[in-house]
Amino acid sequence: MSDLASQTQPVKQADKQAVAAALREVLPPEAVLYDEEDVRPYECDGLSAYRKLPMIVVLPDTVAQVQHVMRVCNERKVPVVARGAGTGLSGGALPHPEGVLLSLAKFNRILEIDTANCIARVQPGVRNLAISQAVATNKLYYAPDPSSQIACSIGGNVAENAGGVHCLKYGLTVHNIQSLDVVTIDGELVKIGGNGLDSPGYDLLALMTGSEGMLGVIVEVTVKLLPQPEAVQLVLAAFDDIENAGNAVAQIIAAGIIPAGLEMMDNPAIRATEDFVHANYPVDAAGILLCEVDGTAEEVAEQIKRVEKVLGNCGATEIRKARDEQERLLFWSGRKAAFPAVGRISPDYYCIDGTIPRRSLAEVLAKIAVLSKEYGLRVPNVFHAGDGNLHPLILYDANHPGELERTEDLAGKILELCIAVGGTITGEHGVGVEKINQMCLQFDKAELTQFHAVKAAFDPQGLLNPGKAVPTLHRCAEFGAMHVHGGKLPHPDIPRF
Amino acid sequence: MADNDHTKEIQESVRTAAASGTALFVHGGNTKAFYGRAITGKSLDVRAHRGIVSYEPTELVVSARAGTPLTELEAALNECGQMLPFEPPHFGEAATLGGAVSCGLSGPARPYAGSVRDFVLGVVCVNGQGERLSFGGQVMKNVAGYDISRLMVGAMGTLGVLLEISLKVLPRPVHETTLALPMDAASAISTMNAWASQPLPVSASCYDGEVLRVRLSGSESGVRSAQQKIGGEQAQDGHAFWTDLRELQLPFFRNDAPLWRISVPATTPAPDNNEPWLLDWGGAQRWLVSARDARAIRKDASAAGGHAVLFRGGDRSGEVFHPLAPTLETIHRRLKEAFDPKGILNPGRLYKEW
Numbered sequence: 001m002s003d004l005a006s007q008t009q010p011v012k013q014a015d016k017q018a019v020a021a022a023l024r025e026v027l028p029p030e031a032v033l034y035d036e037e038d039v040r041p042y043e044c045d046g047l048s049a050y051r052k053l054p055m056i057v058v059l060p061d062t063v064a065q066v067q068h069v070m071r072v073c074n075e076r077k078v079p080v081v082a083r084g085a086g087t088g089l090s091g092g093a094l095p096h097p098e099g100v101l102l103s104l105a106k107f108n109r110i111l112e113i114d115t116a117n118c119i120a121r122v123q124p125g126v127r128n129l130a131i132s133q134a135v136a137t138n139k140l141y142y143a144p145d146p147s148s149q150i151a152c153s154i155g156g157n158v159a160e161n162a163g164g165v166h167c168l169k170y171g172l173t174v175h176n177i178q179s180l181d182v183v184t185i186d187g188e189l190v191k192i193g194g195n196g197l198d199s200p201g202y203d204l205l206a207l208m209t210g211s212e213g214m215l216g217v218i219v220e221v222t223v224k225l226l227p228q229p230e231a232v233q234l235v236l237a238a239f240d241d242i243e244n245a246g247n248a249v250a251q252i253i254a255a256g257i258i259p260a261g262l263e264m265m266d267n268p269a270i271r272a273t274e275d276f277v278h279a280n281y282p283v284d285a286a287g288i289l290l291c292e293v294d295g296t297a298e299e300v301a302e303q304i305k306r307v308e309k310v311l312g313n314c315g316a317t318e319i320r321k322a323r324d325e326q327e328r329l330l331f332w333s334g335r336k337a338a339f340p341a342v343g344r345i346s347p348d349y350y351c352i353d354g355t356i357p358r359r360s361l362a363e364v365l366a367k368i369a370v371l372s373k374e375y376g377l378r379v380p381n382v383f384h385a386g387d388g389n390l391h392p393l394i395l396y397d398a399n400h401p402g403e404l405e406r407t408e409d410l411a412g413k414i415l416e417l418c419i420a421v422g423g424t425i426t427g428e429h430g431v432g433v434e435k436i437n438q439m440c441l442q443f444d445k446a447e448l449t450q451f452h453a454v455k456a457a458f459d460p461q462g463l464l465n466p467g468k469a470v471p472t473l474h475r476c477a478e479f480g481a482m483h484v485h486g487g488k489l490p491h492p493d494i495p496r497f
Numbered sequence: 498m499a500d501n502d503h504t505k506e507i508q509e510s511v512r513t514a515a516a517s518g519t520a521l522f523v524h525g526g527n528t529k530a531f532y533g534r535a536i537t538g539k540s541l542d543v544r545a546h547r548g549i550v551s552y553e554p555t556e557l558v559v560s561a562r563a564g565t566p567l568t569e570l571e572a573a574l575n576e577c578g579q580m581l582p583f584e585p586p587h588f589g590e591a592a593t594l595g596g597a598v599s600c601g602l603s604g605p606a607r608p609y610a611g612s613v614r615d616f617v618l619g620v621v622c623v624n625g626q627g628e629r630l631s632f633g634g635q636v637m638k639n640v641a642g643y644d645i646s647r648l649m650v651g652a653m654g655t656l657g658v659l660l661e662i663s664l665k666v667l668p669r670p671v672h673e674t675t676l677a678l679p680m681d682a683a684s685a686i687s688t689m690n691a692w693a694s695q696p697l698p699v700s701a702s703c704y705d706g707e708v709l710r711v712r713l714s715g716s717e718s719g720v721r722s723a724q725q726k727i728g729g730e731q732a733q734d735g736h737a738f739w740t741d742l743r744e745l746q747l748p749f750f751r752n753d754a755p756l757w758r759i760s761v762p763a764t765t766p767a768p769d770n771n772e773p774w775l776l777d778w779g780g781a782q783r784w785l786v787s788a789r790d791a792r793a794i795r796k797d798a799s800a801a802g803g804h805a806v807l808f809r810g811g812d813r814s815g816e817v818f819h820p821l822a823p824t825l826e827t828i829h830r831r832l833k834e835a836f837d838p839k840g841i842l843n844p845g846r847l848y849k850e851w
Contacts, residue, residue, distance in 0.1 A: 115694060116690050116694070116764045117690075117762050117763060117764050118693055118694050138694070139694075139695075140694065160640060161640045161644070163638050167637065167638060168637065171611070171615065172638065174615075174644065174647070175611060175615050184824065184828075188824045190822065190824045190825055190828075191822070192825075194760070194802065194803060194804060195761070195762045195801075195802030195803060196760035196761045196762055196781055196782075196802065196803040196804070197607065197608060197612070197760060197778060197781045197782070198601075198612065198651075198760050198804075199760075199804060200804045200806070200818045200819040200820075200821060201818070201821050201825065201829055201847070201848075202648055202651070202652055202656070202829055202832060203601075203614055203647050203648055203650055203651060203652075204648075204825070204828065206614060206644045206647030206648060206650075207643055207644055207645075207647070207648050209644060210640040210643070210644055211643055211644075214643075215643075227693075227694050227695050227696040227697075228696065229696050230696045250555035250556075251555075253554075253555050253557060253668075254554065254555045256578060256668035256669075256671065257668075258667060258668065295696070295698070295715065295716075295719060296696065296697075296698060296715070296718075296719040296722055296723060297722070298716065298718035298719045298721070298722045299698070299715055299716040299718065299719030301718075302716045302717075302718055302719070303716065355636040355637070355638045355639055356636065357553070357556055357558075357635060357636060358555070358556055359553065359555070359556065384638070386637075387636070387637035387638050388556075388636050388637060388638070389637070389638045422634070422635060422636075423634070423636050424634050424636055424638075424639040424640075424641050425641050426639070426640050426641050427636070427637075427638035427639060427640065428638050428640060429640070430640050431640070431641055431642075435641070439641060439642065442641050442642075443631075443641075443642060446624075446628040446629070446630055447630050447631065447632065447642070450624060450628075450630055450645070450835070450836070451642055451643055451645075453835035453836070454643050454645070454832065454835055455643075456831075456835065457828060457831035457832045457834070457835045458828060458831075469642075470642065470643075
C-alpha cells in the first residue's frame with residue numbers, strides 16, 4: 001500500500017481549527033467540513049483501495065471562494081487536493097491527511113451555449129454527458145466519452161485528459177477544449193487558452209490538461225462542440241483467435257478508414273458483460289471487435305462495406321451489422337458496462353490503463369494470460385483497439401489476506417510489460433498515487449527533475465496535490481533499487497545475488 | 498542512419514553554451530527566420546540530425562528527427578497514402594520538421610482536422626542544461642507526466658532543442674474538391690459558421706474579399722452529396738489555391754507592408770475598414786496587411802476575444818506576439834527558467850525579456 005506521507009515534502013501539521021476559521025471568513029460555515037463523519041465520504045475516489053481522511057473538506061460555490069481557499073492554504077502551507085465527481089481510477093483525488101480537500105461539486109452549471117461558435121462554457125462540476133444532452137437539440141455534442149460519462153465531471157476530465165471510445169477519430173479531452181479558467185495556488189484567476197483557435201505564448205492549455213490537479217484548480221472550462229454525425233453504423237465481428245482480431249484492426253486502418261470507435265473484448269470480458277447486459281454477444285468467441293463508422297450517410301454506407309470485407313478477409317467467424325439504433329446501443333451497452341459487469345462476478349477488480357503499440361497486442365495479451373495463471377488471478381481484457389489503450393481488469397477479493405497486494409504486484413508487472421513494448425503506463429486514467437512507482441520506470445532522473453521544475457513554476461511550495469503524479473527521486477531510488485530501466489540495471493557493476 | 502544521429506553533438510553544443518552563458522540561435526532550414534522576434538546568437542543548426550526513425554502506417558504514427566526536411570517526411574507518408582493532417586506551411590524547400598513544430602503553424606485544414614500540437618504524440622529534446630529528455634511517446638493515448646511534448650509546439654525553441662518528434666498521421670482523403678461561391682463578407686462569415694455546425698466533410702474554407710472557397714474531403718459519394726448541399730461552382734484552381742494559401746503565395750500576400758495574423762472567434766464580424774484582409778480557417782484566422790499602430794490592431798483583436806501576431810515584416814525588434822496578462826507572463830518566465838535556467842535557448846525569440 002502506498003505510503004503517501006513518504007512521497008510528500010514534510011508539511012507542518014497545521015492547526016485544523018485555525019485553518020477552518022480562516023476559511024470561514026469567506027466561506028459559509030456549512031461549506032467547511034472537518035468532523036470525521038462529514039469528511040468520511042471524501043476519503044477515496046474511484047480507486048477505493050486507497051483511503052485517507054482529509055483534514056478539512058471545503059465546498060465553495062463561487063470563484064472568489066476558491067480564490068480565498070487557495071490564499072488561506074498558500075499562506076499557511078496547507079496542501080490542497082481538488083476533487084470533481086470522484087470517479088477517477090488512479091487515486092488522483094485521494095485526500096491529504098494534513099490538507100484541504102477542495103470539492104468542486106457545487107460548480108455544476110452550464111454557463112453558456114454558443115452554437116454559432118460551437119462551444120459551451122461550463123463549470124468544472126458539470127457531468128460529461130450533461131453537456132452533450134444540453135446541446136442535443138442543436139444537433140451538437142461533446143466528443144470525449146469516457147465510460148463513466150454519466151457520472152464523471154468535466155473538470156476531472158481535464159485534470160486527467162480523459163479519453164473514451166471515440167478518441168481515435170475525435171481525440172482526447174486536450175483536443176476538445178478551448179480555454180480554462182484556473183485559480184493558481186496564490187489565489188490568482190488566470191485564463192488559459194482563448195476565444196479563438198489558439199492563444200499567444202506557450203501552450204499552457206495542453207500543459208494543464210492531464211496535469212492531475214498539480215498546477216492549478218480549474219474553475220471553468222470552455223469545451224468545443226461537434227455537429228452530430230448524419231449517420232452512424234456499428235459492426236460486431238467475432239474471432240476465434242485474438243491475433244486475427246488484432247490484425248483486423250490494423251487492416252481496417254491500412255484500408256484508409258478511421259472508425260469513430262474500434263473496441264475489442266476478450267472471451268472472459270465477453271462472458272462477463274453478456275451475463276450482465278444480454279447484448280447477445282457471441283460468448284464462444286476468443287475476441288470480438290466493435291467497429292463504428294460515422295459521417296455522411298453515403299460515406300458510412302461506403303465505409304461499412306469496406307469494413308465488412310476487411311473483417312471477412314481477416315478471418316472473422318461472424319459479422320453482424322446493427323440493424324437499427326436500438327441494436328447499435330445494445331452492442332455498445334456491453335462494452336460500456338464492462339467494468340460494472342466485471343464487478344458482478346468478482347468482489348473487487350482492479351483496472352489497468354496501459355497503452356501499447358497495436359502491433360504488440362497479441363504478444364501482450366499472451367503474456368498477461370501467463371501472468372494471470374502465475375498469480376492465480378483472473379484478468380478479462382477490454383481494449384480501445386483503435387488507439388492501443390488496454391484495460392486489463394484484475395479480479396480479486398480484498399477480504400482474502402494478501403490478495404490486494406498480489407493484485408498490485410500483478411498490475412505493476414502488466415504496466416512494466418506495456419513500457420517494454422514501447423507503450424505507456426497510463427493512457428487515460430492518470431498516474432495519481434496508483435502508478436507513481438511505475439513513473440520511475442517510464443522516466444529517468446533528468447526527466448522527473450524536469451517535471452518537478454515545471455510543477456515549481458506553478459506551485460513553488462508544492463502544495464497542490466502533493467505526492468501524486470510525479471514521484472520524488474528519493475522514492476524512485478528506493479523503488480528502483482533493483483529495477484531494470486531501458487534494459488539496463490542501475491549500477492551494473494555491483495554484483496547481485 | 499547512425500551517421501544522422503547528432504544527439505551527442507547537439508547536447509555538447511548546449512552544454513558548452515550553458516557553461517559560458519552564450520545565447521544560441523537554434524534553427525533548421527531558416528525558412529521561418531522571418532517569424533518571431535529577430536535575435537542574435539551563436540548558430541545551432543540541427544539540420545544534420547535528420548531522418549525518419551520509425552514509421553508504421555497501420556499504427557498511424559511516424560517518428561522523425563527534427564532536421565528531417567518536411568518534403569522528405571511528407572513524401573514518405575504520401576507513398577503509404579497518408580499525410581500530416583495539419584498541413585504545415587513550408588515557406589521554402591529547406592523547411593524541417595523541427596522548425597514546423599517549434600513555430601507551431603498549421604495550414605488551411607486546421608479548424609477541421611486540428612493543429613500541429615493536436616498531432617504531436619511525443620518529443621525527444623535537449624533542455625537548456627544539455628540533458629536529453631523524452632516525453633510522451635509513440636502511442637495515441639498517454640497521460641504519464643505533464644504534456645511537455647505539446648508545450649514545445651510553438652515555443653519557438655525557447656524551452657528545448659527538439660531532437661525527435663512523434664506524430665499521429667492520417668490517411669489521405671480518397672476524394673477532394675473545391676467549390677467557389679461569390680458573396681459579400683458578412684454572408685461569407687455566416688456561411689462558414691453555419692457549415693461548421695453541420696456534419697459536412699469541409700476541410701478548408703477561405704474568403705478572399707470576393708469569393709468564398711470551400712474544400713470538401715472524404716469519400717467520393719460523401720463529397721458529392723455535400724457538394725449538392727453547398728452549391729457554388731467547382732473551382733478550377735482547387736488544389737493550387739490551398740497550397741498557395743498555406744504558403745502565403747496568393748496575390749494577397751505579395752506585399753511588403755507588415756502582415757498580421759489575427760486569431761479570433763470565427764463569428765467575429767468582418768472588419769469595416771478599407772485595409773486588405775483575407776479570412777482563413779472558417780473565419781477564425783484573419784490575415785491583415787496594415788501599417789497601422791500595433792496597439793490599435795491588438796486592441797481590436799483583444800476586444801474580439803482573440804490575439805494578433807505581427808507575422809511578417811514591420812518592426813521585428815519590438816514585441817511581435819500579443820502581450821501576455823501579468824499572471825500568465827509570470828508563469829511563462831518561470832517555465833522558461835525551469836527548462837533553460839541560463840537563458841541560452843533562442844532568448845528573446847518569443848518575447849523580448851526572455
